Every structure is written in structure tokens, then in C-alpha cells.
Amino acid sequence: MLVSILIPAYNAEKWVAQTIESALSQTWPKKEIILVDDGSTDNSLKIMKRMESKIVKIISQENKGASAARNKAMAFAQGDYIQWLDSDDLLAPDKISRQLNSYAFDRNSRGVLSSGFGSFYYRPLKARFIPTSLWQDLTPVEWLLKKYNENIWMNPAVWLVSRKLAELAGPWDERLSLDDDGEYFTRVIAASEEIKFVQEAKSYYRVGNARSLSHSVTAKAISSLFLSISLNIKYLRSLEDSERTRSACLKYLQTWLIYFYPDQKDILQRANLIARELGGELTPPEVRWKYLIIRKIFGWETGKMAEQKIPMLKQLFRSKWDKVLYKMSGN
Numbered sequence: 001m002l003v004s005i006l007i008p009a010y011n012a013e014k015w016v017a018q019t020i021e022s023a024l025s026q027t028w029p030k031k032e033i034i035l036v037d038d039g040s041t042d043n044s045l046k047i048m049k050r051m052e053s054k055i056v057k058i059i060s061q062e063n064k065g066a067s068a069a070r071n072k073a074m075a076f077a078q079g080d081y082i083q084w085l086d087s088d089d090l091l092a093p094d095k096i097s098r099q100l101n102s103y104a105f106d107r108n109s110r111g112v113l114s115s116g117f118g119s120f121y122y123r124p125l126k127a128r129f130i131p132t133s134l135w136q137d138l139t140p141v142e143w144l145l146k147k148y149n150e151n152i153w154m155n156p157a158v159w160l161v162s163r164k165l166a167e168l169a170g171p172w173d174e175r176l177s178l179d180d181d182g183e184y185f186t187r188v189i190a191a192s193e194e195i196k197f198v199q200e201a202k203s204y205y206r207v208g209n210a211r212s213l214s215h216s217v218t219a220k221a222i223s224s225l226f227l228s229i230s231l232n233i234k235y236l237r238s239l240e241d242s243e244r245t246r247s248a249c250l251k252y253l254q255t256w257l258i259y260f261y262p263d264q265k266d267i268l269q270r271a272n273l274i275a276r277e278l279g280g281e282l283t284p285p286e287v288r289w290k291y292l293i294i295r296k297i298f299g300w301e302t303g304k305m306a307e308q309k310i311p312m313l314k315q316l317f318r319s320k321w322d323k324v325l326y327k328m329s330g331n
Helices: 014-025 042-052 066-076 095-102 138-148 163-169 180-192 219-239 243-259 266-279 289-298 300-329
Strands: 002-009 031-038 056-061 080-085 109-121 158-161 194-206
Touching: 002 014, 002 066, 014 031, 014 056, 031 066, 031 080, 031 158, 042 056, 042 138, 056 066, 066 180, 095 109, 095 158, 095 194, 138 180, 138 194, 138 219, 138 243, 158 163, 158 219, 163 180, 180 219, 219 243, 219 266, 243 266
Parallel strands: 002 031, 002 080, 031 056, 109 194
Antiparallel strands: 080 158, 109 158
């Protein structure tokens, strides 16, 4: 079976060569690697072109966003299985082999394979693998219930999706600039028959690279987030519309409410309508206890900002320190 490894890239000159090497290093023998440069303004395209070969295909387009780049890559893919990979993340050499050798899904299967992943800054060898309740075999409904109730996720690189399932799920939603991967893989899960988890297969998620919600607070990003949440609620309810799924959807909506409260009046109105459809009500989000003093002294907005910005500053410090250690160690 041929596996297509699809990589969108935008201004990824620092990492993209390492990402391509991790794709080329896959021990699964039948593979193709397709990269789409989404109008980069740095040296990303030059670096990718130097690595082009019979296995590695490079495509360039005007800047249209990550979802459009992924759809372009998919249009050229010939594989029986699809492996999505962001341009700064990495795959363990045996990641794909372990998944495909564990379960004998064929090209027409609606099964989807997941795996473990670790987070790192500069040194993959120091990646932290922290299991969650999603790290197991699950039905689609159970997987989504756990995601919504516990506010947990999986790095996009963990998935290996059969071509049939990818076609059933449809293309990436190009309206979305934020949580586009969350919406897409929720749709993949909803279209699947089962999720098989392969503990030994590993991928590596690079953090501290300006990809978090806190770095994307434009009106477009906020609207994208709410659209993704609304669609995800519909996907779960299309599988099972019951008291437990409505409760999970309400909790999911409440969890993300803080990003719209209190200034996004229109979104808050729509969120409350969804909550009532689910049989509940939204309550004003609470700032976590460690930021309550800031809120009491400086107000709710300042407390909310502190809750978002302080973790960012901590992450920035850890990233800078890890960069120093990376340069000292040479790996």
C-alpha cells in the first residue's frame, strides 16, 4: 500500500528540512511526500526545492492558508493511506510501519489509525509523551465524547487515514483559519467506523512556534474558532443525539466561551442559542484561581489577559532555554 505524506508549508525555513527528513526516513517502503508551499516569503521554497526527488514532490501556490495548501496536496496524492504532517513536526522512523503492521485495514476501510505523540521545543529526544483517555481503541462517539468532556486533543500527525475515509470526510474547510485541524479530524472521526490506537507509533509536536490560540486573536480567527465549534457540535449530534452527547456539547461550548466573553456580543448570542438547543444555559466563564487576585484588583479583562499571556511567557522562556541546550548539545 502506498502512503502519501502531505505537508503544507508557510515560512517554515527553520524546520522544514528536518520535517522532510523525518518523512523520508519512514521505514514503510512505499511512500510519496508532497509539499505545498503556501506563498512563503522566506527561503522555505528554496530549501524544499533542494530536497525534491522522485519521492518528494514540491508544489507552490499563492498564499491561501493552510487548509487550501492541504487540499492542493490531497489533489495530487495517489496513496491508499494519507499521513498529514505540519512543516515543523516530525515522525518517528517507524511511525507509519507500526500502524500499518498492527491493523490490516485495506484501501476501502473506514477505520482510522491513531498513535501517541510527544511535545518538544527544539530537542525531539526530550519530547514529553503524556497519555490521555484518547490513547486507546474507541468508537467514534466515545472518542468525541472524551474530547469534548475533557477538553483534550491529538496532534494531526498521529493519524493515518485510509483514502476512502479521507474522501468520505471531504476536503479541509478553507473558511477556517483557526482550529481547522480540530474541525477536519472531528469530521474524519465522525465518518469512520472505528479508531485503532497504536501505542508504539510516535510523532513529535513542536510547541512554542506561534501556533496557539493566544497568538491568533484577530476577528477572523475568533470567527473561525466559533464556526469550528459549531460544526463540531453538529458532527457529534449527527452520530448520536442523546442526553450524554448534548451534555458533552454544552460542556465543550462552555469551555471555549472565555475566548468570546465578554466583547464578542454577536458570537455570545449565537452561542447561547446553541446552548438552549442543547437543553442548557451558558454561565460567565471563570478565571482560574491563580489569576483571581489580578482579576479582583485590575478587573475581569486584565485577569483574562493574564491567564492567556503568562503561560505564553513561560512557554517562551522554556523554548529559549531549550534552544540554548539544543545548540550546546548539537541535537
